[in-house]
Amino acid sequence: MTTQPAFLFFVLTLSLITSRLSTAGDLPLNNPTIIQLGVQNVGTTVIGHLEGRALFLTQGFLKTKAGEVPALECRDPKGTLVWRVQGEKPDYLMGEYLQWIDPGGKVEPMVLWTFFPNPKGGEGLENEGGLYRIRDGKLVHRFPKASNNASFPLDLASGGQDLLYSGQQFIQRFDLEKMQTRWEYNDRINFCWGYPAQVPEISGIAWGSEYNLPDGESSSLVAIDLKGNELWKVDGIREDLGSTPLFLADIDSDGTSELVKNGLDLVGRNRLPHNNIHILSLSGELIRTIPSMMYSNGLADLDADDHLEAFGVVSHRDGGTEALKRKELRCVDLVTGKIEWEIPVPRVGLPAANALAADLDGDEDLEVMIADGNPVFYGRLDGPDWGSLYVVNNRGVLVQTVEFPSWARRIAMCDWDLDGMNELLVQVDGDPASLYLFETVAPATVTDWTLPFGSPTHWGAEHHEQEMPSEE
Ligand SMILES: [Ca+2]
Ligand SMILES: [Ca+2]
Ligand SMILES: [Ca+2]
Ligand SMILES: [Ca+2]
Numbered sequence: 001m002t003t004q005p006a007f008l009f010f011v012l013t014l015s016l017i018t019s020r021l022s023t024a025g026d027l028p029l030n031n032p033t034i035i036q037l038g039v040q041n042v043g044t045t046v047i048g049h050l051e052g053r054a055l056f057l058t059q060g061f062l063k064t065k066a067g068e069v070p071a072l073e074c075r076d077p078k079g080t081l082v083w084r085v086q087g088e089k090p091d092y093l094m095g096e097y098l099q100w101i102d103p104g105g106k107v108e109p110m111v112l113w114t115f116f117p118n119p120k121g122g123e124g125l126e127n128e129g130g131l132y133r134i135r136d137g138k139l140v141h142r143f144p145k146a147s148n149n150a151s152f153p154l155d156l157a158s159g160g161q162d163l164l165y166s167g168q169q170f171i172q173r174f175d176l177e178k179m180q181t182r183w184e185y186n187d188r189i190n191f192c193w194g195y196p197a198q199v200p201e202i203s204g205i206a207w208g209s210e211y212n213l214p215d216g217e218s219s220s221l222v223a224i225d226l227k228g229n230e231l232w233k234v235d236g237i238r239e240d241l242g243s244t245p246l247f248l249a250d251i252d253s254d255g256t257s258e259l260v261k262n263g264l265d266l267v268g269r270n271r272l273p274h275n276n277i278h279i280l281s282l283s284g285e286l287i288r289t290i291p292s293m294m295y296s297n298g299l300a301d302l303d304a305d306d307h308l309e310a311f312g313v314v315s316h317r318d319g320g321t322e323a324l325k326r327k328e329l330r331c332v333d334l335v336t337g338k339i340e341w342e343i344p345v346p347r348v349g350l351p352a353a354n355a356l357a358a359d360l361d362g363d364e365d366l367e368v369m370i371a372d373g374n375p376v377f378y379g380r381l382d383g384p385d386w387g388s389l390y391v392v393n394n395r396g397v398l399v400q401t402v403e404f405p406s407w408a409r410r411i412a413m414c415d416w417d418l419d420g421m422n423e424l425l426v427q428v429d430g431d432p433a434s435l436y437l438f439e440t441v442a443p444a445t446v447t448d449w450t451l452p453f454g455s456p457t458h459w460g461a462e463h464h465e466q467e468m469p470s471e472e
Helices: 005-018
Strands: 033-036 046-050 053-064 067-075 081-086 098-101 110-115 128-133 139-143 152-155 161-166 171-175 180-185 197-199 204-208 219-225 230-237 246-249 258-262 276-280 286-291 298-300 309-313 328-333 339-344 355-358 367-373 387-392 398-404 408-414 421-428 434-443
Touching: 046 098, 053 081, 053 098, 053 110, 067 110, 098 152, 152 197, 197 246, 204 246, 298 355, 298 367, 309 355, 309 367, 328 387, 339 387, 355 408, 367 408, 387 408, 398 421, 408 434
Parallel strands: none
Antiparallel strands: 033 434, 046 053, 053 067, 067 081, 098 110, 110 128, 128 139, 152 161, 161 171, 171 180, 197 204, 204 219, 219 230, 246 258, 258 276, 276 286, 298 309, 309 328, 328 339, 355 367, 367 387, 387 398, 408 421, 421 434
16 A cells, blocks of 8 residues: 555544535545547447557447448557457447557557347347457457457466456367467356456366256356366356356355355346355355345455445345345345445446445545436336436445446556556546546556456456465
8 A cells, every 4th residue: 555645644534524525625536537539339448558658448339331340449548449350240249348458568558349239130149259369459369259258367386377268168278379268168068247356275167057957947156277178057047147256255254255256146046035145164064155136246345344244235136136125225244144235325226347446535534425327228227218327335325326327347556657546537428438537546456447347257346356375
């Protein structure tokens, strides 16, 4: 953490101010810089630094004379377009995932981008993907099979990185120097918005699938090693385990990580009263199941009691029948299962990857940020466009609501202007979308946000540097 005198003075000043949060001027998020993007239906955000400047990458679709084509764009901190690549075929829309990949050595930093056909009009077309050089957007490698799933760089004990590349029904380990697949694993995989994670403690990779078992109602959690051999599997959980991140986190501060997976009752498939957060040991033992009612959630120890909390907003689509009775932000202790707070909100939409925690105002207490809204495309709800960002303090008090004209999503923190403090980035959809940048005094301990959840283990919630041992 930064301890420069100017910073400490700022922290002190802010502590005095935030102790009596009362007027608009005291709110943690103010006067955003708004950058106009070129694409619509934005997905994941990745940010990294190349040759001393931050670069922001996003993707979606672009309206052209030929129709709507998928496009990937790279912008500098002023919002100026550095480069853009776009698909050639109309009827493709967009993907979701971007990953900033910097394996080091002879390989230049690249971004992985995948995109898929429009369900109406793109029948018969394959999902495609590619690795593009971040410097100039040049295509380095094309993947003939792709999906709308999270892939991520695998940190190797030997240094460097391979790519963990996931399709709809496979996981591959891909050599980024030779640009070839080392192995493919394809048992118990059914991904759509799937989020595998690297688990350094078991030298492996773990994931949950989406209703992959023959009954069509239940799912598996699986771990394999870095050679593609199965380590363990858990079958028969009657929820969609494929559409949310698998978090690796030490929920009880005993020095050993657990696996945390928020299941979904996807579009009410099993008519469950509520979906659940499943907590597993690293050997695949199911330790605890806690009612969730949330879609995606962030994880952090908000009240500094050495227990992690999960927080997010209720999902009417996937949170089960009890969730339909509620419009609220929620926070649950993952060790005791106790609800820490419930905060009513005027409306709920479809939050996707939209919760994180950081010390926004520098008073050394974490704030929670949860974004929500009406999607523009997949998951669109009846009614107008809207987007909201809620800021909740670590005592469960809603301290600020920021309204946006459209779906607010994929929030991330990064030191955009390299002043040692993180900016909060909020993508707000539209025709085309915008990027909102809020200055904060959260110390930038991690300068890059290279993956949708900030790290290969999707630890984007409490945004700080983690020890990430890795072995091959
Ligand atoms: Ca633990
Ligand atoms: Ca706690
Ligand atoms: Ca704070
Ligand atoms: Ca900054």
